[in-house]
Structure formats: structure tokens, C-alpha cells
Amino acid sequence: MEMQLDERKMKILQAIIHNYLETGEPVGSRTISKYTDLNLSSATIRNEMADLEELGYILQPHTSAGRIPSDKGYRLYVDDMMQVKEKEVEEIKGMLLEKQDRMEQLLKQVAKLLAVNTNYATMISAPQTRKNKLKFIQLSKMDARQLLAVVVAEGNVIKNNMLQMEEELDDETILKLNILLNTYLNGLSAEEINLGMISTMKRQAGIHSDIVSEVIDAVAEAIKADEDLEIYTSGTNNIFRYPELADHQKASELINTFEEKQMLTELVRETLADESNTGIQVYIGEETPIKTMKDCSIVTATYELEEGMRGTIGIIGPTRMDYDKVVDTLKTLMHQLDTLYKKR
């Protein structure tokens, strides 16, 4: 098997892909003959196309139709393109974070903006915080039988928990408990809190040991990584723009995948797990980790905020996706967010 395609074949492949992206129709030899600057007759193109098909880069939907790019073809094309743009991708670092709920708004808007601009379905995951270390605990008396526990982890991730008390506690006791909790737990990560420590604390808390248990539970929940990270989607209905995705069966599955989000979560997790991956990633057709999306391509971009908080932006469309444009758009977006962040 020949490693590299000869230049002419490459040009023809590119022409096929370009044309197919535009029209969505299988492209024939005659079209290519005129489309390119190669000045070759359709017959010659036909021969080359036969070769390309044998090599697996393009395929024929049926006997008397033109050719369409195969996953392998797209892959070659994308790899080629990315190589050129790799340098620019470096600048995709740093971004905006502020109040938790403002953030949510922003993410939703970004997803929407992206969907409108690209005409594909989009998703964006809230940054995954490490938040492993405990920073601050505070118990406050709300009323006779209610205690509010505020737990802050590193990265300013805040969790509130309302605790129901059996008996009423006086202010002094609460103060003592606060000191106790902070003294023992401050700066610790989930793994570092062991049973010995807990029982020591309970002993010191005396008759209020049950409260310690409850608070520890709250702490544990605050510290552990979110099992399901927040994901926002937009433009799901864009799949109707692409006939190859829009038949009932497929559309229904896709819509469901977007709504359930569970699958998307795994995609995000996978993307983020690869610590080395700092830029843009492209999954084509069968490559996608989500079965229901085997007829789609997914382009993801990993963004990174201060303190190692990372999230993922994804664009989902048909395999005949305008990779060029999508990658560019993502890069621009990253850049904009970057400047926005640096400005303040």
C-alpha cells in the first residue's frame, strides 16, 4: 500500500470533498474536470477516481452515481488541514470565569451563538473544576432546629447544605464546632480525610457527634468531582438541515442523545481526560465515541481557565461538515473569550 497519495490524486480528492460539502450530492468526474485547474478530461478523472475508490478514500453510493468522500477521505483531508493550522492553535488558552450563575448564562449564549453561526448543533460543558482541596467550612444557625453548612473548596466552588437538628444548639457550641471542623479539615482533599480523623473529631464534639457526621457528608459531596458535569446544547434542530441525518430514525436518536446528555458527558470526559490535548480535535463518522452519532462528525475544542479548570466546546454535524470553517470559528471564539478575560 502506497503511503502517500500522488499530488494529482490529492487535488482530486480535495476537489471532491469541497464540492460535496457544498452540494451534498455525489460528485461526478465531469464536474471535477471543470472544477479544478488540472485541465484533465473527465475520462482521466474517472480513472483516478477509480483508483481513489480502490484505496478507500471515496465511495459510490450506487453504480451510476458520482463519488462521495469516505470517513478515511475526510480524515486525510482534516489531518492535512490541521497540519497547516497547528501553529495558530497555540493561542487557545485562558478564558472567562466569574460568578457561578453568570457563567451559566454565558455558556448558554456561547452555545447558541455558535449554533447560529455554523448551522450545526453545538454543546458546551461547564468547566470541570478539580476542587479537591477544602478551603473553608462554616455552620450557621438558621433557626431552632436548622443549621446551614457552607462548604467552600478550592477554586471557590461553594456547596450549601441545610441540616436538620434533633436538639437545639446554642451559639457557643456552634462556634466550637466551626473551629473544630476548620482545624481538622482545612486544606485536605477527599482522600486525606480518613476514619481515624473522623472519629477523633466525633470524640471531641462530644454529644454533638452526629452533627459532625452530617457535615462530613456535606463536605464529601462538595469535594468530590461532579459526577455529571453541566452541559448546554443549542441548535439541535439544525440536524434537519442535513438530509442524511434527518430521517425519523436517525433524527430521533440524535435528538435523544442531545436531550439525555449522558452520552455527551462521556464525550466531554474523554476529551478532557487526554491532558495532552490542548487544542482542537476532530472525530469523523465511526470514530466518534457515541454510537448514535456514527453518521456525524464532532469537532471539539478544549478551553482552559485559570487554576486548571477545563471545559469543552463541541460542534456536531454531518460527516460532510465544513471542517475548515468550523475549526476557524472555534479558534476565533477562543480568541475572543481570551481577550475578554484578559481585559478585566
Add this chain to the structure above:
Amino acid sequence: MEMQLDERKMKILQAIIHNYLETGEPVGSRTISKYTDLNLSSATIRNEMADLEELGYILQPHTSAGRIPSDKGYRLYVDDMMQVKEKEVEEIKGMLLEKQDRMEQLLKQVAKLLAVNTNYATMISAPQTRKNKLKFIQLSKMDARQLLAVVVAEGNVIKNNMLQMEEELDDETILKLNILLNTYLNGLSAEEINLGMISTMKRQAGIHSDIVSEVIDAVAEAIKADEDLEIYTSGTNNIFRYPELADHQKASELINTFEEKQMLTELVRETLADESNTGIQVYIGEETPIKTMKDCSIVTATYELEEGMRGTIGIIGPTRMDYDKVVDTLKTLMHQLDTLYKKR
């Protein structure tokens, strides 16, 4: 115009609706003739059907087809049905609420459960809290320049806000501020906090008046009713089960409506605004307040938790929806949630 349909016409109309709900096909006179226990020939049925059509309860998709129920027909049917079930609806009160994030999980599950059981699209809104009165404020020093403000409103709605300080504050100052804030603001609603009060507080805070401003902002946000209430959807893809909704145009619009949620928010608001409405409400076809859903029917149920926190569950399907089953399911669900809540 005759107010009431004669009993036979009523029976025929019901038969038409039942049959249409099952098959989704226009139903003809011959079918009805055998379907009912009226023992009438198809010819007689035809005459009656002609009458029903003239009265607007049914209509003919085209000349040589059977009849399908019109919105008006469904409306009559539903009203009739509801009259019978009205008494049972009384028991739809009281429900579960607990930790904020557990709640979220529960709501999502309820939506999903409902979608799976009914084969319609579902939505559920998180209970809208009044949370107008302030209950508790606490400032805590996180580090040199960061202050955590925890604001609790009635109904245990908690808001956290991280404040950036210009200068470092010592513990004593923070304590003073805490006392100051609680003394002045406790028990107040948004309307009761006026400029005079704020300036008094600022004066008392002395050089730290700017912090007071920031805290007041945080308080305001915590107190004011959520402008966009949380809504969870499930089973959107169920619309593909119903050919009358599944064509590209309509499906796309519907999917979008579900994803954007903005419209749903308004529906919920409208449903909740009607304080008197305590039970189940049915919107048929053009009656729905959402234009994109004019080919759908929506059945909503208002649930109420303690302290007047109310939310809405909605089921969205084609106008030929199995109203009977949907209403029953909703009632059962409410009942279950009710017992679940009472048990603890």
C-alpha cells in the same frame, strides 16, 4: 345553535375520538357502526356524522375520507371527562422538597419517567419560590481579598456570592458588618429595602461602605424572583411517533421550542399565574399559548409544595392525545409524590 348534543351524537363523537386516538387514521361510518353498541347502520351514522361536522365537532381531511375530531370536538370530550374526575383532582397537594440539588435530580427523573410511560414529550418546572423575605446574611473571610457572602431567603433559598475587596478586612470588622446587615435587613422583602436604609447602613459601616453596596446587590439578586425558572424536558423525540408532528418543518420547530425553553417558561408562568388553578389544565390545538405548538395539545398539572412553592408538570403530544390516560397518569404521579412527601 343547540347547546347540548343529543345522547346519540355524543356517543358517536366519543366513538370517533376513541377510535382516532388508537389508529391515528380518519374513522369512517362503517367502523363506528360496528364499534359502538348502538346497533345502527353505517348510513345512519353517516347522517349523524354530517350533523356533527356541520356543528364543528369533527371534520373531513378530504372528500372521501372518514372524519377526525376537531379541536372543538376534543374540547367537548375533555370537558366531559374532567367533570367526572374533578373530585379526585382535589388530592393534588403537597409534595417533596429537600436539598436543592437532589431536587434537580428528582425533577429530571420525574420528567423522564413520565415521558417513558406516556410516550409523549414532557416538561417539569422547578418550583417557583416566592422567597421574598430575607432570613439570614453572612459574610465570611475567604482570604486576604475575598469575602464570601451567603444570603438565605425564606424557603431556604440560598445564594452565594464571592466579593472582591480593595483592602483587607480584619475579623472584627467583618463581625460588625454581619451584625449590621442582619440587624437592618432581616425579615425584609425586596420592596422594603429603600435607599434611606441603605445610606444609613453605609454611614454606619464607615470606610467599608462600598462592601455594603456589594452585599446589597447580592441580597437583591437572592431575593428577586428568578426571571428564568429552571425547566427540565424529556422524551422530546417522542414527537416522531406521531406522523402529524414528525415532518421536518414541524419537528424542527418543536425540537427548538423544547431546547430553547423560553416559550415553555412562559407557558409555566401563565399556568402558575392563575392562582385559582390548582389542578389539571388542558390546552388543545390552537388554544395553546405557544404558536409552534398549535398542532399539539398540552396537559399541565400544577403541584404545590409547602410555603406556596408551586411548579408545573406538562405533557405535550399531538391533539389526538390519550387525554384519559395522561390525566390519570398525572394524578397518580401527584399522589405518589404526595405520599412520598408525607412519609418523611
Add this chain to the structure above:
DNA sequence: ATTAGCACTCATAAAAGACGAGTGCTAATA
């Protein structure tokens, strides 16, 4: 008041035909 009977309508499905884009192959050409 009900019903049998019949001519008529019209959506839907199946069959038949026309079209044409596109191919593979062969033979001629540079």
C-alpha cells in the same frame, strides 16, 4: 326514522416509462 343500494370522489399504492447523470471500457491520439 332507518336502512339498503349505488354512483361518485379521491388519497394512496403500484406499475410503467422517460430521463439523464455518471460509469467502465475500448480504441484512437499525442
Add this chain to the structure above:
DNA sequence: TATTAGCACTCGTCTTTTATGAGTGCTAAT
């Protein structure tokens, strides 16, 4: 040897035609 013109052939798609049959409205008989 690489390229190209030419041609027969394939096969999806679109259009037309032709059943088919469910369902109706109307009339006349019971």
C-alpha cells in the same frame, strides 16, 4: 505511455398512468 473521445450500459429519480378501495352523499324503499 499517458490522455482522451466515444459509446453502451446502469440505475436512481421523477413523472405519468393505472388500479384499488375506503368512504361519502343521495335516493328510494322499508
